Amino acid sequence: MKFMANLANQLAENGHQVTYFQPFVIEAYKDHKLLKHESIEVLNYWHDEEGRKHMPPANDLHDAWYSGKYQSAIKAVTEMPEFLFSAWEHMCRKIFQDAELLVNLKERNFDVVIAETFDFCGLCAFWSVFCLKLIRDLFSDLADYIESKSIISVFTGSRLLAITTPLGEPSWLHYLPAPSSGSFGPGSSLLDRLNDLYHKYVFGNGYSVVFDWQYYQVARLTGGKVRHWKKILHDVTFHFSNSNPYLDFSVPTIPKVIPIGGFDMDETLDTALPKEYEFILNKRPVTVFVSFGSMVKSRFMPNHYKEAMARMFAENVKNITFLWKYEDLEDQFLINHLPENVILKDWFPQRALLADKRVKLFITHGGLGSTMELAYAAKPAIMIPLIAEQPDNGKMLERHGSVEVYSKYDIPNWKKLNKVLQKMLNNESYQKSADRLANVLKNQPIKGREHMIKHAEMAAKFGKLPELTPNVQDMGVIEFYNLDILFLFLSVILGFLYLLWRYVSNCAGFKSKLE
Structure with missing residues (x-):
């Protein structure tokens, strides 16, 4: 949501008329204040009473702290399709049965629709979309159904294996290691190469199954008046990838795939901290910021995880202040275990904290937003991946030498976690590597924002560009x-x-007759 809202904000800032269509599959996000530009037209779309019964609960990912199903290729095929489809099915059906909405969207005659590929209902119709006359994050089916002149597909993660082949990208095998592979590239082991192969085809197939189900649903609702999702992706004008070639793994790609990762890392942004943080950051020689994002709540940590974190904090009570983004400030179990060097808040100015030199280290889940922010801010980090693409992000950044990836299953081992913490704080190589990476990102010849704006404008001006389709x-x-x-x-x-056999046989037969 934040990524798509930032796209809309920046397009509006560049003088474009932007319509932001947001169906709320999860109504907990309804009060977000991510859209900053007053010229953006917002179209909110809500569940009906029946749909609200199917909304995922707020604690739906509570088991991500200890379960392996969110990173398992087998679970991606056996459980994930049903989980995602059931979460999206009702809203998708409601949109395609809303004739007034579809006519309204079609009559707006958008120059280009920007639609996220994580949920293909929008590319078919176009859910979570924003449009340039421009639109936001509709699904691909909707964009296709209203016959948009031009479609830009977007994936807000760095990559999604299921969409690479339909886009026309070459295979990433050997270029992109599986998160669980210990080695990659020259010298990688047989088992790791087998694991890469297994991950590519099994994990990627899980999302293909979801997208197929969505296509069949929309095809039934429209009487077959929508193309298969692979055909839609094949014909998109551009695909925006939330990837940065100077940060990410180097993979083979095609000209229509535009890397815009870091487009919202505005270097002119005011990162001044509120005055209250001056005392906090000066209280001890070192400050460490801890945040596990907003998808998987820290408050859902098992108690023995919380206790282990508190033990690690207490081990550093004299020299380190820990700032922990924590959603439940009344959690008595945690409060009873916390030492005095820990400050809990349900929100911190993350980007400003990462920009401050007094914050020496970031302990994070490794979501792509946080990964981009710490890379641009030159901040070393301990990355503890929990779900989805977070293990990929950890492996991606680890090769730059600025982070250590730590298993979520080892959180209860507070001594091991503290050892990694001390190693990073006492070894200057992590900060030097982080400084170099940030310097490279800030000096890249073409910034992500420029990539995004110019290609969105080109798509609006020229429509489909079959020249870019392999x-x-x-x-x-x-x-x-x-x-x-x-x-x-x-x-x-x-x-x-x-013929050789016949010749030899004939020669052997002729010799026998002579004898």
Whole structure:
């Protein structure tokens, strides 16, 4: 939501008429104040009473602290499709059955629709979308159904394996390691390469299943008047990837995939801290900021996790102040265990804290937003991935030498966590690596914001650009893998061997007759 809102804000700041259509699948987010530009037209769309019964509960990810299902390729196929589809199904159906809404959106005659690919109902119709005359984060099916002149697909993570092939990107195998692979590139082990192969095809297939289900749902609702999601992706004008080539793994791609990662890392942003933080940050020699994001709440930590964190904090009571973003300030169990060097708040000015030199380290879940912020702020970090793409983000940043990735299953081992903390605070190499990475990002020739604005404007001006769609996308399996050429070579070789066999047999027979 924050990523798409930032897209809308920056397009509006550049003088474009932006409509932000936001169906609230989870109404807990209804009071967000992410849209800053007053010219943005906001179209809110709500569940009906039946739909509210299907909304995911606020604590739906409470088990992410200790469960492996959110990072399992098998679970991605066996459980994730049903979980995601059930969360989105009712809202998608409501949108496509709302004739007045569909006519309203179609009559606006948007120049371009920007639709997120995580939920394909919008690309079909266009949910979570914003439009340039421009729109926000509708789904791909909706954008296609209202016959938008131009569609820009977006994935707010750095990558989604299920969409790479439909977009026309070459295989990332060997370029992008699986999060659980210990080694990659030259010298990677047989088991790690097998794991990469397994992750690519099994994990990627999980999202394909969800998107297929959404397509079949929309096809039923529209009488078949919508294209398959792979066809829609094939024809998008551009695809915005929340990736930065100087930060991310280097993978093969195509010109229509535009890396805009870091477009919202505004270097001119005022990062001045409120006065109350001056005393806090000067109280001890070192300050460490702890935040696990907003998707998986810290308050849902098992008690023995909380107790272990408190023990680690207490071990550093003289020298380190810990600032912990924690949602339940009345959690008596935690309060009873916390030492005096810990400050709990349900919100901290994260970007301003990361920009302050007195904050020496960031303990984070490794969400992509936090990953971008700590990279641009030159802040070393301990990354404790919990769900989704967070293990990928950890591995991505770890290779730059500025972070250590720590398993969530080892949080109860407070001595081990404290050892990693001390290692990072006492080794200057982490800060030097973080400084170098931040310097590279700040000096990249073309910034993510410029990439995003110019390509959105080009899509609005020219519509679809078939010139950017690889011809290989329309090739069949036989053509793509040259199976006919292989068959021809095998036929020639087998034919030659057969003739050779006949010749040798005839020679042997002739010799026998002579004898």
